Amino acid sequence: MSTSISRHVLASSALAAALWFLFAGIRWLFSQAQGPAAQLAALVPEVVPSGLMWGDSGSWLLVTVVTGGIAVAVAHALFTATLSRSSTTWGAAWFATIAAGALIGLALDIAAVWGPISSVGPRGLLADGFGAATASGALWGLAVGWIPGLVARKSTPAVEESKSPTRRPAWLLPIAAVAVIAVVTTGVITDNVRSAAIEAEVAAQQEAEAAVTFGAIPDPDASGVSVPDKAAAATDVDPEWCTTEKAMLLKGEPDAATGHRGLPIRLMNFSDEPCVIEGYPDVAFGDQNQHLLAVTVEQGGSFMAQDPGPQRIEVPAGGYAVSVLGWDAASPHGALVTKTVYAAQTAGMTRGSWPIDLDIVEGSIVAVTAWAIEPNPLSAG
Structure with missing residues (x-):
């Protein structure tokens, strides 16, 4: 098996990563907009879970997005090289875009619900929002996959394509596995940093409120008993007593x-x-x-x-x-x-x-x- 991969397939994978970056950036920009413009975010596939993008996660969000884009490129190259053995390079690259988008979306979905998973195990996968990035990644690939496909198709002449299929280098699979694990890892760190920032903001707000609030801030989940409407005591009331009627x-x-x-x-x-x-x-x-x-x-x-x-x-x-x-x-x-x-x-x-x-x-x-x-x-x- 060859240890190299066509430069046109590499260019196709790089283009797929660029398109993934583009959609993630457009979605983020729309989500930051105010007014009706924010609703345009719904028209862009959510290739990165909104839970990771919402809140202050500092530079870790950028690290996660960059890692995700690199993983898309590696996964795309892996799928293209594998699928082109039994199909045209154009079709393989298109399908590889769909598969890469779904795979990296799944990795980000797992990162976004890692907290529930670590607490309750596999049941954490039932958390709200899980699977959104996976489905959006597949939809993204379906919508734009033909573009990397056109680039990958130039790897061999159409007549000779079936005779000279792209071979999958042995080193590509472990690199793709490492890239996916890196996406999950950076995503988990991003979510933890985001959650810590939210908790710190809430604590600071509560402290500020406590400084101007008489007593502790009311807690709707506090345990306690209601005040009885009367004390547990028997009273003999005579006609002259100052009752509520008098x-x-x-x-x-x-x-x-x-x-x-x-x-x-x-x-x-x-x-x-x-x-x-x-x-x-x-x-x-x-x-x-x-x-x-x-x-x-x-x-x-x-x-x-x-x-x-x-x-x-x-x-x-x-x-x-x-x-x-x-x-x-x-x-x-x-x-x-x-x-x-x-x-x-x-x-x-x-x-x-x-x-x-x-x-x-x-x-x-x-x-x-x-x-x-x-x-x-x-x-x-």
């Missing part, structure tokens, strides 16, 4: 001292008759993920308010009772924080809620004072 809870304005915080909660009797309340309000806190925040609630006073102790009080018609929540200031940066306060007149009654940002974080201790008559709520908080 009274409502109102959130006061937060107050602060050095290192300490306070929030008054008021009970307003909107009925025409007095009602009674006794003990402590029931409070709970929801975080930014709409889950129950792990907070210890203690009945008693704090730096912000003294606790009068539980006693039965009568709230006049149109009057107010007040309880004060007190806690120590905490850094909300990156933490689960209070985004909603829930409260009821007493444990066992249905809680109402108010959206509010408070630096009551996971693990905080919140003191709650007992209900007491507030003579003039407008002068407080």
Whole structure:
């Protein structure tokens, strides 16, 4: 078997690689365009998977494309030399263009889904988009393969073509195998660099958002339990009690001292008759993920308010009772924080809620004072 290959076949293979580069470049340029021009990318065969071209992969994308073009040339020469034994050089070169485009497309498809393949094995080949470059490469070869075929046809006169078929050099097959492996390898590196760049960009964006966001960024996948609509407690309600039919809870304005915080909660009797309340309000806190925040609630006073102790009080018609929540200031940066306060007149009654940002974080201790008559709520908080 001859150890050389016709210069016309080599020229045909080089032309096939040039056409492959051309289509990859045109597809990339259209994909970078803005507006309606970007839709023109759909008219160009996707010889390089869009997943590898999207994102910042630096110079590795260029290395992968160059390696892919070289592999197209080598594979084209291999297929042409092999197929021309039993067919015309023109037909062999055309079909070789189709086969080379599909083979290099397959190598790039494998590189694009190497992550899923390494995680779940062959099932990773079922990932979305796998096979697109293979099919596009074959379509590309079908559309342009006649051009390299015309060049390769000049290798021998038409009359003598069947007598002097192009021979396949022994060294061509291992070189083609190495070229295909190189395409997969550089493609995998490109995808890894691209993925790392995307992850770094997302992390930087999250860090920037966290710097201006109260508490950690909400996580829709966070585990937790919803805030119950009432505490698990039995309450005997007598006719004089300040129930929701007679009274409502109102959130006061937060107050602060050095290192300490306070929030008054008021009970307003909107009925025409007095009602009674006794003990402590029931409070709970929801975080930014709409889950129950792990907070210890203690009945008693704090730096912000003294606790009068539980006693039965009568709230006049149109009057107010007040309880004060007190806690120590905490850094909300990156933490689960209070985004909603829930409260009821007493444990066992249905809680109402108010959206509010408070630096009551996971693990905080919140003191709650007992209900007491507030003579003039407008002068407080």
